[in-house]
Amino acid sequence: MNESKRCTKCKEDKPLSEFYKNKKAGDGLYSYCKPCAIDKSSEWKKNNKERCAAYIREWKKNNKDKHKASVKKYRQSLGFGVYKVEYPSGVYIGSGLLQARIDNHISGNAEIAKTLGEKAMSVTILSWCSKENCKMYEQLAMDSYGMDNLLNTRRALK
Ligand SMILES: [Zn+2]
16 A cells, blocks of 8 residues: 655655645645645745735635625634623623623623612623724724713713
């Protein structure tokens, strides 16, 4: 049984598991071993930065929904975002690690809940974002509500 193959680049005999699959090739494997294939593709990327960037741009343009979905999925996986909590006396907007923050409001342990002596009626996730962008998105959300209408402002005045 022939379980190895010679890489045409580094000329080394390597086990078949060291080669990527290639449907077009006779034996179903690339002629370069994995390290050489990775080398070659990063070399290609380096020498074709513009084409690479153009390709990605083009892909994003033609796959807007897919791209959006993958960005969303990525952000969701991080778990950071901006949320809105409705209390009987108004709306509170916050940001951070969503699960922890939301639990805090629902359980009544959030500072605003204690200050108000009220229970959260509902929590809505407004958007997901990276950790670094939390405050920016929080500000944008607050602006869209108008600071005067928010509990955040009233709390700040106390
Ligand atoms: Zn090789």
